Amino acid sequence: MVCLYNNGYLSILLLLLAGLMVVANCGNFNQDFDLTWGENRAKIFGGGQLLSLSLDKVSGSGFQSKKEYLFGRIDMQLKLVAGNSAGTVTAYYLSSQGPTHDEIDFEFLGNVSGDPYILHTNVFTQGKGNREQQFYLWFDPTRNFHTYSVIWNSQNIVFLVDNTPIRVFKNSESVGVPYPKSQPMRIYSSLWNADDWATRGGLVKTDWSKAPFTAYYRNFLVQTGGSKFSNGAWQNQELDAYSRRRLRWVQKNFMIYNYCTDFKRFPQGFPLECTH
Numbered sequence: 001m002v003c004l005y006n007n008g009y010l011s012i013l014l015l016l017l018a019g020l021m022v023v024a025n026c027g028n029f030n031q032d033f034d035l036t037w038g039e040n041r042a043k044i045f046g047g048g049q050l051l052s053l054s055l056d057k058v059s060g061s062g063f064q065s066k067k068e069y070l071f072g073r074i075d076m077q078l079k080l081v082a083g084n085s086a087g088t089v090t091a092y093y094l095s096s097q098g099p100t101h102d103e104i105d106f107e108f109l110g111n112v113s114g115d116p117y118i119l120h121t122n123v124f125t126q127g128k129g130n131r132e133q134q135f136y137l138w139f140d141p142t143r144n145f146h147t148y149s150v151i152w153n154s155q156n157i158v159f160l161v162d163n164t165p166i167r168v169f170k171n172s173e174s175v176g177v178p179y180p181k182s183q184p185m186r187i188y189s190s191l192w193n194a195d196d197w198a199t200r201g202g203l204v205k206t207d208w209s210k211a212p213f214t215a216y217y218r219n220f221l222v223q224t225g226g227s228k229f230s231n232g233a234w235q236n237q238e239l240d241a242y243s244r245r246r247l248r249w250v251q252k253n254f255m256i257y258n259y260c261t262d263f264k265r266f267p268q269g270f271p272l273e274c275t276h
């Protein structure tokens with residue numbers, strides 16, 4: 001399947017032309033997602049090509065995928081709440097269900113106009129999280145759509161922003177850290193008020209005179225290994241040299257919090273995956 005409505009996906013077409021088989025599911029929000037809460041604050045338009053969530057004083061809103069996925073590459077383009085977005089959180093994540101669920105999180109913490117969003121990430125395995133890493137972005141995420149992706153295979157989980165890896169969670173089962181590999185996950189997103197903690201640790205409150213706050217979504221794309229002929233690049237187990245360089249660039253210049261270096265939080269020693 002080929003997505004031709006946006007040349008961002010031309011690469012898929014090229015892969016197909018190169019004779020590689022890629023199982024790509026190009027998004028139509030009407031077909032692939034349910035609007036789950038917030039009533040008419042969540043909307044799909046443009047014939048299923050565009051989705052928006054909004055937040056006002058009464059409620060936020062959210063949606064979830066109809067399907068569940070076990071491994072794959074998932075891309076979504078988001079344009080975050082513009083202007084004074086302090087106090088708002090736009091969460092975009094994959095999650096399975098139940099007390100021992102797995103979860104892969106992007107959370108965008110808003111800010112007052114001109115001050116930077118924080119991209120907060122976390123990974124839950126078997127119900128346990130506490131693996132936060134936070135980043136500033138190298139662009140204004142409210143001006144244009146940018147692509148936020150997760151590559152999830154049996155060896156690692158890679159978080160990407162505009163195709164640049166920002167975080168890798170490696171499979172560390174060999175040292176006893178559970179890895180998400182058997183519970184399928186749905187894709188979720190929501191926009192809500194979190195002014196008790198989101199912006200400067202809760203110091204800056206949501207300015208309701210600016211409501212409603214709105215975030216936009218488009219160009220959802222899932223590639224899975226659904227076919228035994230599938231040969232998507234997402235299944236490559238390791239990052240190539242260029243991607244490793246990009247990852248180091250992000251971690252050096254834009255990472256603002258890493259649980260793996262937070263001595264105060266782990267006086268008894270870091271979680272096993274940090275030193276593995």
Ligand SMILES: *[C@@H]1O[C@H](CO)[C@@H](O)[C@H](O)[C@H]1NC(C)=O
Pocket residue numbers: 109110111112115116117118198199200201
């Ligand atoms: C908001 O801006 C302040 C001041 O620049 C900064 O310290 C903070 O990290 C920014 N982001 C959030 C979500 O608080």
